[in-house]
Amino acid sequence: MGGMDDRRQRRIADWDRRAGTYDARTSWLERRVLAASREWIATRAAGETIEVAVGTGLNLPHLAREGDAVRLRGVDWSSAMLDRARSRALALGIDAELVVADAGTLPFEDRSADTVVCTFALCEVEDVRAGLVEMLRVLRPGGRLLLADHVVSTSLPLRLMQRAAELVSVPRHGEHFTRRPLTVLADLAVDLVEVERGRLGIIERVHARRRQDAA
Numbered sequence: 001m002g003g004m005d006d007r008r009q010r011r012i013a014d015w016d017r018r019a020g021t022y023d024a025r026t027s028w029l030e031r032r033v034l035a036a037s038r039e040w041i042a043t044r045a046a047g048e049t050i051e052v053a054v055g056t057g058l059n060l061p062h063l064a065r066e067g068d069a070v071r072l073r074g075v076d077w078s079s080a081m082l083d084r085a086r087s088r089a090l091a092l093g094i095d096a097e098l099v100v101a102d103a104g105t106l107p108f109e110d111r112s113a114d115t116v117v118c119t120f121a122l123c124e125v126e127d128v129r130a131g132l133v134e135m136l137r138v139l140r141p142g143g144r145l146l147l148a149d150h151v152v153s154t155s156l157p158l159r160l161m162q163r164a165a166e167l168v169s170v171p172r173h174g175e176h177f178t179r180r181p182l183t184v185l186a187d188l189a190v191d192l193v194e195v196e197r198g199r200l201g202i203i204e205r206v207h208a209r210r211r212q213d214a215a
């Protein structure tokens with residue numbers, strides 16, 4: 001347990017350190033690749049929305065365009081990342097409740113959200129299944145689960161490169177390139193509404209609904 005806590009603390013400190021330069025470092029990727037998935041997600045979000053692992057709040061400008069249709073709560077385990085998200089929310093005039101918390105223990109009531117959003121973070125949440133189960137706990141039956149992430153590629157050469165990259169990225173940052181949350185959702189209480197997987201299969205977007213009869 002101590003080892004896990006130490007690793008967790010190191011990873012949070014790592015994100016705290018990277019927070020100041022995160023937006024600048026990812027701006028090229030943001031414009032070229034990530035923004036389209038954020039827009040895809042924002043246009044499907046509605047009502048009481050919880051975002052898991054908000055980061056610096058790069059989904060906020062997209063969610064803000066939905067106007068009053070989205071009321072936002074969110075978590076991230078890095079207070080420095082969350083500070084940036086709070087400034088972004090303020091600048092956008094969004095009244096978001098953003099709190100420091102782990103994706104594995106969301107500080108929200110069961111079935112309290114109409115929508116749960118998580119983008120580009122399940123690649124590094126320690127236990128993907130536990131993270132998804134927790135998202136479904138806070139989602140009301142019939143509510144929308146909206147995910148976007150980089151996943152294992154459909155191209156063999158790229159898959160080999162992803163595996164090689166993980167040899168460094170997993171021990172250093174806890175970042176995985178060969179995951180695919182969709183496969184984990186298969187045995188959870190959701191119905192798939194839409195799945196879109198980009199060219200070479202590296203980016204996948206998922207829109208699922210929590211089953212009405214889920215416990």
Ligand SMILES: C[S@@+](CC[C@H](N)C(=O)[O-])C[C@H]1O[C@@H](n2cnc3c(N)ncnc32)[C@H](O)[C@@H]1O
Binds near residue numbers: 015053101102118
């Ligand atoms: C690559 S960034 C993505 C941020 C944001 N979701 C986005 O789409 O820009 C990953 C974020 O996940 C957060 N994170 C990673 N593991 C987490 C966990 N177990 N609980 C809460 N936040 C976590 C990190 O602090 C970081 O802000």
